[in-house]
Amino acid sequence: MRTVVMCAVVLWGCDSPPAAPVAVKHQAACGQASDETVRIMRGLAPSCEGCHLNGARAFFASVNSFQNLIVADARMVTPGDPENSELIKLLEGRATGAFTRMPIGTKSYAELVADGSATLTVEEVKQWVRDLASQARDARPDGAAPRITRVKAEQVQRALYQQLGLGYDDFFTNAAEYGIHMAQPRTDETYPFQPVDAYLPPRTTEPRDRFHGLGGGSVVTQARGDLSPSPTFVLTLTQVSQRWCRLGFRKTGNVALFPSGTAQTTDAANVKATIARWFLHFHGTRASAAEIDAMYSTVWAPLSTTSAEAGWVGLCSAFIRHPDWIFF
Numbered sequence: 001m002r003t004v005v006m007c008a009v010v011l012w013g014c015d016s017p018p019a020a021p022v023a024v025k026h027q028a029a030c031g032q033a034s035d036e037t038v039r040i041m042r043g044l045a046p047s048c049e050g051c052h053l054n055g056a057r058a059f060f061a062s063v064n065s066f067q068n069l070i071v072a073d074a075r076m077v078t079p080g081d082p083e084n085s086e087l088i089k090l091l092e093g094r095a096t097g098a099f100t101r102m103p104i105g106t107k108s109y110a111e112l113v114a115d116g117s118a119t120l121t122v123e124e125v126k127q128w129v130r131d132l133a134s135q136a137r138d139a140r141p142d143g144a145a146p147r148i149t150r151v152k153a154e155q156v157q158r159a160l161y162q163q164l165g166l167g168y169d170d171f172f173t174n175a176a177e178y179g180i181h182m183a184q185p186r187t188d189e190t191y192p193f194q195p196v197d198a199y200l201p202p203r204t205t206e207p208r209d210r211f212h213g214l215g216g217g218s219v220v221t222q223a224r225g226d227l228s229p230s231p232t233f234v235l236t237l238t239q240v241s242q243r244w245c246r247l248g249f250r251k252t253g254n255v256a257l258f259p260s261g262t263a264q265t266t267d268a269a270n271v272k273a274t275i276a277r278w279f280l281h282f283h284g285t286r287a288s289a290a291e292i293d294a295m296y297s298t299v300w301a302p303l304s305t306t307s308a309e310a311g312w313v314g315l316c317s318a319f320i321r322h323p324d325w326i327f328f
Contacts, residue, residue: 033067040128041066043120047103047112054149072135079132088129091122148327150227153216154195156237160320163282164248165256175203183207191243196220210236229326238321245316249309257281257316266308271300275315282319 033041041063049060059069070076070087078085086095091109093101101108112118151159161167168183171192175184182203185192193210194202196218202208212218213236217225226233248257262277263270275295279287287295299318304311319325 033063033071036128036131037067037071038063040120040125043118043124047109047118051103068137071132072137077129077132077135079134080130082126082129085129088122088126091125150215150229150233150327151325152225152227153193153211153214156214156240157193157195157211159325160240160244163256164244164316165251165254166244166248170247170251171207172200172202174200177203189243190247191240193240196223210240214240234321237326238317241317241320242313245313245320246309248316249312257312264308264312266304266311268296271311272296275300278315278319283322283324285324 041060045060051057052059053061057069058065060066076086082088086097089095090099090102093108095101103109103112107115107117109118110122113121170186171190172183172185172194175182181200183194183198183200184203185207188204188206191210192202192207193214194200194207195211195216196202196208197220201220202211208218208221212223213232215226215228215230215233217223245257248254257278258264258274262274264274272292275292276287279285279291295315295318299314300311303314
């Protein structure tokens, strides 16, 4: 389940000849944000950062992100020409892309300013654009920028259901509480978990506690989501992955881990072939011979001395607890 981290393309370097100069009031060193740019970013942040802190459009993840992904991108800002800058067009509701207006919502940016929700006016942003000199992206990576994100509890559930060949019916039966449909665990021995806000919501506390242990938040219980790799997350994922891997192996007719035509024999060649297949299955990447040998010698070899099932469960769980599965 590996997602490649994409970096911004450097359109021109700081040593390249600059474009025709424009009148400048606020200008920092090449590739760096000026004080006025920082002020504009912070003024826009309350209305914009809710959707733009992570992912491919993390414009407000840091000052460097704003500088290189907005200010120095000619598709977003045309120095000296606010009327033809896409950023201004978005704020005014006349943009030409997939979204004609930002921020998304029932109120326009001007209305947010009018009711006091936003304090930075469009005219201030326009004046900042008028005063900008030609910009260049800094070719150096931002060492402080966030590069990885931990999977959410909901993503853990969906991914494991799919990758282990499991589903709701393996863990829950439908029940009711005062006429409200609820999810009743078949048994807690399989370590089921369910989002509190899901339909059907869990009837007992164990599935919701386990969900919170994986960092899941809830509007109903007013619990804040936690995407840190906390000790509670690691412990809960370890327990869940081991139980669920075993459940997947024991499920009759399940071909998620061993597709039709593949063997479960314990000879070294077959085990290594399975490890190679699981690298693709869980991480979406082809493994080198060294990676396969390492997984075989450090996980399969010691655990399989207990039983073949222990070896397979250990391998399966190790793939799930690997950073390439947890982070993207």
